[in-house]
Amino acid sequence: MNHLTVDEAGFPNHQGPLDPQWLLVLVLDVRTDTACFMWGYELDPYVEPDLINKSIMKARIPLRESMLLQAAGAIMKNAVQLVARKARSKVRHPMRYGLTPPTPEDRKGGGA
Numbered sequence: 001m002n003h004l005t006v007d008e009a010g011f012p013n014h015q016g017p018l019d020p021q022w023l024l025v026l027v028l029d030v031r032t033d034t035a036c037f038m039w040g041y042e043l044d045p046y047v048e049p050d051l052i053n054k055s056i057m058k059a060r061i062p063l064r065e066s067m068l069l070q071a072a073g074a075i076m077k078n079a080v081q082l083v084a085r086k087a088r089s090k091v092r093h094p095m096r097y098g099l100t101p102p103t104p105e106d107r108k109g110g111g112a
Contacts, residue, residue, distance in 0.1 A: 026076055046087040055079040
């Protein structure tokens with residue numbers, strides 16, 4: 001993951017390669033019928049492996065039936081929602097999670 005390079009193929013509004021530290025990657029191995037997630041270091045506080053792995057389990061039937069696009073879409077949609085929900089809570093209440101709140105200058109919309 002440290003050396004992963006993802007170009008802008010799936011991200012038309014993004015210029016240049018994406019930062020792998022902020023990526024959530026779904027890996028499907030069709031030869032061995034396995035699936036897993038990998039994520040960058042910056043997502044560690046927001047990813048609960050047990051929860052996002054349940055996203056894979058929810059799509060096991062489309063995966064077994066080789067409906068890979070449908071399965072991948074459902075898995076990623078569910079996993080991203082779970083990570084976003086966790087991140088939203090930590091951003092709104094950083095002190096509860098032992099995080100330092102952002103300074104007014106770093107907040108969305110700027111400071112004072």
